[in-house]
Amino acid sequence: MRPISGDDVDRAVASCVAALRPAVDRDWEGTGAGRLEWSCRRTAEHIAGALMAYAGQLAGRAQKAYAPFGITLDEGTGNAGLLHVVETTGVLLATTVRATPPGVRAFHPSPFGTADREGFAAMGITEALLHTHDLAEGLGLDYEPPEDLVESVLAWLFPQVQPGPAPWPTLLWASGRGDLPGRAPVTEWRWHNNQVIPAERLTLTGIRPAVARDLRLGGDGGLDWLGGGPYEGTRDAAGFLVKAYEAGVHRPEFGVFALVREEDGRAVGGIGFHGAPDEEGRVEIGYDLVEGARGRGYATEAVIALTEWALARADVDVVLATVEHDNAASQRVVARAGFTRATVEEERTARDDHGVDTGLRLYIRRA
Template structure:
């Protein structure tokens, strides 16, 4: 059930395929239930994924690498989506070239390449969906990717929600939706550290 760079590529390809036709819409619209607009949410995806790649390259043990990645202020929706995609592809390449014993800081535990790939998938899919919802759309990501990401980042929820659609379970685990008999979590935290310790 390992999350791989291929999963990150698949997640981003799905998000780009859903959002590219909508780049002519108003990306100043609020992104789903977030306070950010669609443009800034897409920018956040690119920044997160480039940050994760930086962590794997520099391997700090107690902090983030000190940089911010931003899209140009005058970037069009298509260009800010391109920035997000570039972040995903760079993170995927970095995951592919990082050995399995590599560890780097993340607030949810010193993460390995699989952890950063899983967190990259989650950022891509969840915030990609936020953007889509802000534009009146929705994404429909590969369920096998969602299942692997859920198992890696939320192992307890993956067991408890074994019969639930993995995309719905991932969205519930990150406080985005309610499930039958399960109110939306007010707080949540995924696991960045390897499951084996």
């Protein structure tokens, strides 16, 4: 996996400035930016303001709202000066991303209330790429950003979007800026930062498709794993997540989470859903721990946190867990988390109607 980094922010901003510099002598204030209602001047100011805001959120560890500041250009600043401001704010965001430790999160509303350093980097990159497209369209310039940057932001910020035949047309379509054969036009959109669910000693950290792809291929997903890597169940779950993403059916909130220990930031296991809730409001969870983390109550803590989060939703009425008959430790985990053993009839229905393996015990917790 090639993680999103400050270097990627630098590259995105450099591509923006290189594309726009030939037109600095044009009238940006009187020219519309593509399909936007803004002028080219206003759009370029927005790029700089977004980069600065993301740097400020991350550097200041803002938790409840945007930090109350913005950019005001000096009177008489021309287009060349404005591009210099874009370059400068890009450096500020890139530097902040590099200096921020893993796991630090700050406020951003879309859609779960916070973002990590990779999320802020990806958002800054997306702002630069898409709005440079808008400017270039308004000014009659050619622009196509580095393909690997576009592919990265799709896998980090657009987990709900099925990959298309090429990254750049897919991102333009996903942001309402273009058409994609076989797909309906997009009229409303937003990106998705990964979700985190707090537990007592753990943070359940949502795994993005980019991270899942690396885990599936035997990597560490950019996480510091106790024991050097995840247990096989987490890798299997990551593989299913990637398949769902590639098929365009991935629901980020019902994905896979890494269990990150608060005391040292090390990942000790994985937990997640087998899919989105069905028409009966049923959802199934699964989990595992690396060997060195077992016997300390982490699994119970994680199962409680994820189950209570799910049951608080309007679309979930029942959470299921299946456990091997001889796995007494896992049976104790779900029992401590408030699950009860299914009745004979419930297990029969689960086998006949939902394909539950006959070699597994079914446990249920209801809202």
